[in-house]
Amino acid sequence: MRPVIDLNADVGEGFGVWPPGHDDQVIPLVTSANVACGFHAGDPGVMRRTVALAAARGVAVGAHPGFPDLLGFGRRRLDASPREVRDYCVYQIGALWATARAERVRLQHVKAHGALYNLAAVDDDLARAIAEAVASVDGDLILLALPGSAMERAGAAAGLRVAREAFADRSYQPDGTLTPRGRPGAVLGDPPVVVDRAVRLVTTGAVETVAGTALRLECDSLCVHGDNPRAPELLRALRRGLEAAGVRLAPLGAVLEEATGRDR
Amino acid sequence: MRPVIDLNADVGEGFGVWPPGHDDQVIPLVTSANVACGFHAGDPGVMRRTVALAAARGVAVGAHPGFPDLLGFGRRRLDASPREVRDYCVYQIGALWATARAERVRLQHVKAHGALYNLAAVDDDLARAIAEAVASVDGDLILLALPGSAMERAGAAAGLRVAREAFADRSYQPDGTLTPRGRPGAVLGDPPVVVDRAVRLVTTGAVETVAGTALRLECDSLCVHGDNPRAPELLRALRRGLEAAGVRLAPLGAVLEEATGRDR
């Protein structure tokens, strides 16, 4: 049985006068916050306020770098070269590193955003570009990745600690991939269903697929999409459900340390 | 007599397909390079290549943060609040800090760019915003400032080492301010004249003003404008002239250390 898990969400995704979703409600409910770094969303002021909010609640912060596509929120594939992607990640991680330092907080992790995350899950060159960017800035940073992805392998090859995440509010297919958005049942919104699946996953290491089969899934963190208007409600239900099942919540760093202690 | 001085220039001021001036010629001739950080010029790739070029030549690198005005090259006044300016500086310093670290180089200093430099020379609130941004990211960074400016005072108040720069290719007025660009004789282009003034300044601590009077001017660094097409020629003449006068050239950090050793 897994005694401890991290909850992560994307935050700080505002820009200028446009506010970042429901961060004031979401941040206190997670243990790790992925903070946008100014390329797909976020600006220097939003980043500072987001980090300050996380710091005040004891929530660990990570950099959430994306493609330079504010207009498309980093959700559109851009044919940037691995060298460009590496440069973009170094830049964004540095910007958030300094923001965190100015708020007397240590950066915990890095998680790629949107199209960059999806591409790097299957493209070894992009995955390596991201992992090497992280390692070149700070080898102590944790890379948050999809289990079984190119990103996970690239992180390990770069000598990084890699944390694996599962999606609490998404359904899985028998091959372990997420059901594509748009297909019926891809996104799960019913709190009891989400909580049951999460508890089973964390305590047994398996989740039921859309085909009804059991899928083994190693995970150190559960992701809840912060832009989901029901995210606060879902997070509250998850916290209650997990705690009732005897699962502790802790930031990624602590989760990995305990896992290492248990001979992961 | 002053045995040692730094030479600094603004570099990395390209963007995307637009190349950054004559950096390949300028960088090997200076001892400290102020690298644009993406707001008024520079992008993640330009920054990396610029830092790598400096590192290969043993030239120290500093962050050169500016207003978020790529269209106006950071030369236009923008009524950003001190809080916004502080956030902008933290962000840009962090981005370059990480770029430097990925190239295994340590950031040496920070120098504000363009309109931000000019405003912070006379505006205590903006000067404090910049100095506190620097101090909050890394208290070991040197702040490069105009002697007698609000920036110099704010740096000292924030506990930073402050280096003072003089302009080798600009004339001074009796009150110690630069002759405004556009007035005759504001910009000096004749190498022998520039060299004579620089040698006198460094060895005697004084420079002749446009009125013919002597102006006492403490300085740790001489700035040459990198976008001047004659910058390489001027820099070569300066190096020769200063060395012939027995002045050593060294990066800012070394200059300040020697000054401290001499009971500055």
Added chain:
Amino acid sequence: MRPVIDLNADVGEGFGVWPPGHDDQVIPLVTSANVACGFHAGDPGVMRRTVALAAARGVAVGAHPGFPDLLGFGRRRLDASPREVRDYCVYQIGALWATARAERVRLQHVKAHGALYNLAAVDDDLARAIAEAVASVDGDLILLALPGSAMERAGAAAGLRVAREAFADRSYQPDGTLTPRGRPGAVLGDPPVVVDRAVRLVTTGAVETVAGTALRLECDSLCVHGDNPRAPELLRALRRGLEAAGVRLAPLGAVLEEATGRDR
């Protein structure tokens, strides 16, 4: 007695994933909509959807150009030259002109945004830059300006039809200027008060100042700030109050035509 008035509001002030306020409620309640053009807010998609919404409701559209400062929402002074401002306005007006044309709508007017509006109210060079930009693109466009401002004079000098606007939700000082935001009583939020003032202004041509004196104020349009969360409520009250007082509502173009017919 003035039989007819226009109601205008700033709309289309979203960007990418960030939605533009309460446009779906505000647009049907005004007669002229000032549409952001991509510099301070707005993007090609937001602009098209905003124009389509206005067209479907018979609301006239105008261009709302601002400074190139997405981060500051065009609310910060930027020291752009008159030549730059003219170029920025031509560009933005053209972008919205084409968007309107693609939706089979004719552009009615131009109103400067934020800091550009405020600066051009008192700076003759900037006012002329804007007026000449409008005239050079389409001399049939109406320029919407503050009564008594440099903008109003520049529009007339450029041969444009100029419409004058009053602010329904702001208080005035005896000299005709708006009470600066931040001072008590600067912004009026109570619907009955706003309605009474508007009815008096439109039917008698005068409004009561903060000093209790009467201020004569010629106006063709009443502006309600669309980003005010109470804007829809205020607009509904205004429409009811004005119609009850026998005032018709019509787009700027129609208001000016009637005024001309009455020997304005």
Added chain:
Amino acid sequence: MRPVIDLNADVGEGFGVWPPGHDDQVIPLVTSANVACGFHAGDPGVMRRTVALAAARGVAVGAHPGFPDLLGFGRRRLDASPREVRDYCVYQIGALWATARAERVRLQHVKAHGALYNLAAVDDDLARAIAEAVASVDGDLILLALPGSAMERAGAAAGLRVAREAFADRSYQPDGTLTPRGRPGAVLGDPPVVVDRAVRLVTTGAVETVAGTALRLECDSLCVHGDNPRAPELLRALRRGLEAAGVRLAPLGAVLEEATGRDR
């Protein structure tokens, strides 16, 4: 025999302080200029100066819209939807339309830039998005396209006049596609070779492929890449060679009119 041909080049590809290549030399040598519109390059000031330069030389101007990717100069594939591409094109065409109008010039044509051009040559949905954008703004605009491309078909389907271009400085493969850049012989730089090929193409309607076979190629315009440092030299040689072969040079609009007169 073809009596008349247009010469086109991409111009206005600067931004802010970064100048647009060799436009002052290139513009007087072409008959149609494709002007960048601010998304991949160009800004309101560069656009105005570029249009003014073309107008002064009697060179026709067209809009050269690209992806919103200043950092990548519009050369990188971006997964924008057809609806987004249509909106981007309407916006950019409008911005240049107004710039031209302010300089008392009529917009002649539209040519997509970089990755957008390449994608729309083979993607029917993107091609239709561009063609419909052009038609919705001004049905008199000419669409400049690769012969045999999806873009050519979409232009015809949208009721536009379509002009076809050949590349004077590129080699062709037997199937009519360009030899991909990077392969030996893809780019032709030797003026006599380029001129011979161009003369043969224009006077006989055929060009020799890399395999030595003859390729029939209908074309109304020859494109020379303006960012090629040898572009001015190449253009001068082309003008001389074509004129010596009895071919007149004229802007696209005139070329199409004559073609129509000859029962095209």
